[in-house]
Amino acid sequence: MRIATWNVNSINARLETVLAWFREASPDVACLQEIKCVDEKFPAEPFESLGYNVAVHGQKTYNGVAMLSKTPLEDVRRGLPEGDGDDHARYIEAVISGPRPVRVGGLYLPNGNPIGTEKFAYKLRWMERMNAHARNLLALEEPLVLTGDFNVIPEDTDCENPAAWLGDALFQPESRGAFRALMWLGLTDAHQAAGGGPHAYTFWDYQAGAWQRNNGIRIDHALLSPQAADRLRGVEIHKHVRAWEKPSDHVPLVVDLDL
């Protein structure tokens, strides 16, 4: 089973590109982030024509997440628990039905820039809620994949020039510490477990020739419960997609599980 995540930076601006990748990669499950539209504006029909079931947690202009699956999506959750007053659409979760069901959480973690503002405080609060929810999910002791745009650079080797990121919310000790705390609940970074090395980027900024200079960062992740990690076959970063016409600034990350 191939489970993908991709921050598409507007599903409607990116539709032909996203469909082309779906035809090429044929993921069983795909979590999309930054769809930047409300539920009714999500172009579900072309994906349904490709054989996908679609669940959307949309929002106008900003954020928005979706999950697509070849088999029915069950037990769908939209938003993290304890979300009083949080109107950002950043989390969607479902159980992927089949002979070996797997629970998948698709997340778009807040960017948090600039640091020292309410945006950064919101990022850290959101991460606390994510970690609490992950603890509850891990207690189920079932195959679980938490994947998406985490907006966290875990290690120095996950960027080209660490010094350039010192003032950035994606690289703050608090952000990286909260990410590590999430891992320490008992999750496995699929990239590391599959033998992925340093400088394996999933995002290149549109600005300042970041792609041409390979000035990227690894911020899209797939974290596995023990029951999922035991069945990990491999991980792919579909870097070639960044060179396509009208690309997203992120590329797809694909996890292959023996499920």
Added chain:
DNA sequence: ATGGTAGACCTTCTA
């Protein structure tokens, strides 16, 4: 040097 680009949308915010 605080730049640069992309998307949604209405003048600016977010990334």
